[in-house]
Amino acid sequence: MQRIFLTAALAYSVLSAPAAFAHDDHDTHDVATYHCEAVKTSVEEAGFSDSVTVTCTDTHAIIRSDTYPDHEKMTGITGTNEQVPVPADYAAPILLEPTLGDTPLTRDAALGVAVNGVPIYDYTGGGEMTEADLAHHQAHHNTLQTGQLDACGGHAGRGDDYHYHATPVCMIELMANAGPAAVIGWAFDGFPIYGDTNPDGTPIPEGALDVCNGQPDDAFGYRYHSSADAPYIVQCLMGEVEDFDRLPRVRPLVATDGEGAAPGRPPQGGVEGLVFTESPDGTRSMDYSYEGEDYYIRYSPSETEDCYTYETRTVTNGGELHTGEYCRP
Secondary structure (H helix, E strand, C coil): CEECCCCHHHHHHHCCCCHHHHCCCHHHCCHHHHHHHHHHHHHHHHCCCCCCEEEECCCEEEEEECCCCCCCCCCCCCCCCCCCCCCCCEEEEEECCCEEEEEEECCCCCCEEECCCCEECCCECCCCCCCCHHHCCCHHHECCCCCCCCCCCEEECCCCCEEECCCCHHHHHHCCCCCCCCCCEEECCCCEEECCCCCCCCCCCCCCCCCCCEEEECCCEEEEECCCCCCCCCCCEEECCCCHHHCCCCCCCEECCCCECCCCCCCCCCCEEEEEEECCCCCEEEEEEECCEEEEEEEEECCCCCEEEEEEECCCCCCCEEEEEEECC
């Protein structure tokens, strides 16, 4: 295994570092301190500090958010799973001393987090990939090609949380420091995620990215990239992660009677005209049509903290009107 050390000089060349990176005595600081500052800097310079917080322990930078980005969501999806994004408290642990491993790590959940606090998944929607799956395009599970993603590269999943499966283009448009040198996210193994080019703006040669969509990096030892073609973004982790199976997941909403909401089922053949709207009173609505009939999912904050009043008419439920209060567990 190879221990990757983040040096102050190299980190400063990649990020527009805060004062902590500029001290002449930077060589007296440890690796974790510099990596912590790099994570904080990536969020601050992107302009998301108002909605995302970063705190560091001895081992991790914790990126905390509500997973609900300040950009358009859901509109344009055809392969809907009939779930909508609901804010969720999310604490993403980023390792401060990354170590490259021997075996790619996969999971049917987030592999990292964008600098706006939105979780980043691999590009598929068909369960956890095997190591053999990584080498082949999973066309029938490709969330982008099957119309499951909005124009921003994301959608709401089983946890009713918004997350990305492809390049977070709308987030990048909002970044104050948008450009090739900007970190757009962090993988849970501690390595940064950049856009479609090298940090200096040069194109990435064909075949340079490995199976996880990463390559060596002078500053961090290794880095991931987004890409125009599949796998679009991180599809596995090349670093070691202790307790990999215990990484955070967003749990589905639960009804006030204790029953969990049944997962939505994608209407066969897809829906038309799907739009997601947000009203000043906090009401959010996803409206669409299927085989000539109109359907919707609407919710608004209830009087109970972290709970929402729902009214739905979905294809999954046979067009029946359902109402109820659902809460974050």
